[in-house]
Amino acid sequence: MNDQPDSPQGEGIRLQKVLAAAGIASRRASELLIEEGRVEVNGRIVTEQGLRVDPEKDTIRVDGSRIPSPRHHLYLVMNKPRGVVSTMEDPEGRKTLLDYLPRLKERIFHVGRLDTDTEGLILLTNDGEFAHRMAHPSYEVPKTYSVQAAGVMDNRTLKRLEKGVTLDDGPVKPDKVKLVSRGANKTLVEVSLHEGRNRIVRRMFDTVGHPVDRLARTAIGPVRLGTLPVGEIRELTREELGELLDLVGM
The missing domain is CATH 3.30.70.1560 (Alpha-L RNA-binding motif)
Structure with a gap:
């Protein structure tokens, strides 16, 4: 994080611009959030304007909620139907998760698994570190x-x-x-x-x-199946991803 005022030579991106890009609020409204002491960077409450940050490395929170860095990976929620195998291919010819995914350039894989006869929420991603931590028992998600x-x-x-x-x-x-x-x-x-x-x-x-x-x-964790229809897929929300990143220490 760079604490220098906004300048053409400064490193990083202005905090209010990062908040606006994340969909938190407009730039002006983000400035008000900062003035009110509701924004935290790396554990420190920020009240000065023009602070430059690195959204890839700095941990930013608004009202205590984690704001994830810009997405370079896919983070999906699927409502797996009963009878579908939790793999991307099956030698026995049964339906797999891949049958419900749109055509993607990236290789995508499931986080953990569900038994064939179990339905419901399963996460899919192409972020290997995220998948590893989500499945690791030490994080107790x-x-x-x-x-x-x-x-x-x-x-x-x-x-x-x-x-x-x-x-x-x-x-x-x-x-x-x-x-x-x-x-x-x-x-x-x-x-x-x-x-x-x-x-x-x-x-x-x-x-x-x-x-x-x-x-x-x-x-x-914080991700709920809700009304997502069986066999359908949606992206994780910003709030869901932020909470999951906190849970697994990323």
Whole structure:
């Protein structure tokens, strides 16, 4: 970051220009944000005008929210249909994620995976470092699932899930277990956890005697599936990407 006033010889880009380019506000409105002490660069509140920054390297926040650097990569959200394989090609000829992607020049890959029978939110990107960190267990990015389990689960079983169960590869304790509804021989439960072991949600419910009939991932960190139709794709919003970058230390 360069603290020198705006000048033709100065390095970097004026902070208000960076904010305007990010869609935060017009340049004049961005200047007001700076005057009001609502803008932070590398952990320091900035109130002077004309400060030059490097949006590729400096960490910029407005009202505490991270403003990502200009995008040089794709960051996509997909609502994966049930029955689709979480790969870009399949030797058995089954439908893959690639069947739902537009033709792109860049090589794109999925962040983590979903079982073939699991639907819902999956991230796609061509940013290798981002994908690596998102999938790495040390960053503990939380994920939320909507679970339709067989049978009517009583409160005691729900409490058992909430306290954690032991699987064949070790114990697992969800961050949250919330009963959504009980119906005719089925129970809907929302489960949040930050682990990503293979088929972990299905194995948790098998352990308590209520196999999963249907499973959908509805959120990864701040990114929510919302009303995105099955099989459709959208870009991450600025706010979503900023929060994810913070979560994985980028």
